[in-house]
Amino acid sequence: xxxxxxxxxxxxxxxxxxxxxxxxxxxxxxxxxxxxxxxxxxxxxxxxxxxxxxxxxxxxxxxxxxxxxxxxxxxxxxxxxxxxxxxxxxxxxxxxxxxxxxxxxxxxxxxxxxxxxxxxxxxxxxxxxxxxxxxxxxxxxxxxxxxxxxxxxxxxxxxxxxxxxxxxxxxxxxxxxxxxxxxxxxxxxxxxxxxxxxxxxxxxxxxxxxxxxxxxxxxxxxxxxxxxxxxxxxxxxxxxxxxxxxxxxxxxxxxxxxx
Numbered sequence: 001x002x003x004x005x006x007x008x009x010x011x012x013x014x015x016x017x018x019x020x021x022x023x024x025x026x027x028x029x030x031x032x033x034x035x036x037x038x039x040x041x042x043x044x045x046x047x048x049x050x051x052x053x054x055x056x057x058x059x060x061x062x063x064x065x066x067x068x069x070x071x072x073x074x075x076x077x078x079x080x081x082x083x084x085x086x087x088x089x090x091x092x093x094x095x096x097x098x099x100x101x102x103x104x105x106x107x108x109x110x111x112x113x114x115x116x117x118x119x120x121x122x123x124x125x126x127x128x129x130x131x132x133x134x135x136x137x138x139x140x141x142x143x144x145x146x147x148x149x150x151x152x153x154x155x156x157x158x159x160x161x162x163x164x165x166x167x168x169x170x171x172x173x174x175x176x177x178x179x180x181x182x183x184x185x186x187x188x189x190x191x192x193x194x195x196x197x198x199x200x201x202x203x204x205x206x207x208x209x210x211x212x213x214x215x216x217x218x219x220x221x222x223x224x225x226x227x228x229x230x231x232x233x234x235x236x237x238x239x240x241x242x243x244x245x246x247x248x249x250x251x252x253x254x255x256x257x258x259x
Contacts, residue, residue: 004062006114006130009081013105013117014128016057016085020050021103021121024088028122029097042091047071050087050103058083058105070208082108084211084233089118090185099123100187106211106233113233116212116219118186127190129219137194144222144242145195153198153245154179156188166203166237167227173199173252189213192240193220199249201239203227210238222246227253 027046034042051071058067066077069085083105088094090101099122107115117128127142129135135142147153155177157163163170174180177199183191186209188200193216202209210224210233217224217240226235229250241249 003079004081006133009107009109009115010117010128010130010133012058012061013083013107013115014119014126016054017103017105017117017119018126019057020053020087021119023053024050024094024101024103025121028094028099032095034091034095042095043071044088044091044095046094047088047091051085054083054085054087054103054105058085068208070206080110084108084208086186086206086208086212089209090187093184098184100184102186102190104186104208104212106208106213106215108211113211113214116215118190118212118216120187120190125190127193127216129193129216131215131219133219135193135216135220142194142220144192144217144220145198146244147198147242148244150176150198150245150248151178153177154181154191154196155199155201156181156183156191156197157200158182158184158188158202159204162203163201167253169252169254173249176252185209186213189217189224189238189240192222192242193217195220195242198242198245199239200241201227201237201249201253203237205236205238207233210234213238213240225250 064079066082086104094101191197214224223246
């Protein structure tokens with residue numbers, strides 16, 4: 001069997017993200033019960049059913065591919081492809097009825113992030129990218145902004161308090177930039193990829209939070225790294241920018257680290 005093209009992978013990723021996202025809407029603003037995992041993060045039936053949908057669609061299309069998901073762990077595969085999925089990114093947002101949550105689907109090929117899809121069900125927005133094929137927002141090409149000065153930039157962060165606890169330099173970044181907002185989770189990175197924000201960052205990230213975002217941001221013309229500037233989805237943290245501001249932002253984030 002021939003290997004799938006990036007376009008083949010992207011088609012399935014988009015189908016899976018859309019179907020899983022539509023499933024979450026059955027529980028959105030419906031008083032869904034919340035359980036708490038051992039790490040004190042919330043989970044709902046919407047998270048679990050979304051992951052079931054993702055795994056079913058991916059497994060049907062590529063039964064020999066590995067799948068790593070937030071709720072069900074990793075299923076081994078025999079092909080050099082791994083799907084890394086977050087069935088509901090922003091569960092805390094979701095349970096409060098805020099529409100900025102997303103379904104994330106990323107694909108690694110030979111260990112390198114190749115495909116990324118973010119579907120925002122409550123907004124009905126899909127951002128999708130595959131290596132060498134650009135990034136689209138609801139089917140139209142999108143790109144990062146052309147802002148070149150941090151003083152003109154919008155910075156988003158999921159948890160401002162956690163960012164300040166991680167690095168005193170965050171206060172300096174906030175003081176230099178034009179605007180700061182706490183639009184949560186994947187939505188901030190979507191804003192960077194679609195040119196509506198210049199910087200998105202988080203001091204704590206899991207691989208399923210990052211896998212879809214790196215291809216999306218890069219194919220939109222930006223950069224996605226950890227706070228040390230390393231291109232990775234395994235760094236436990238993340239910062240995305242429009243590219244022009246990346247080195248300056250990383251410099252700031254490395255200053256005055258709190259150990």
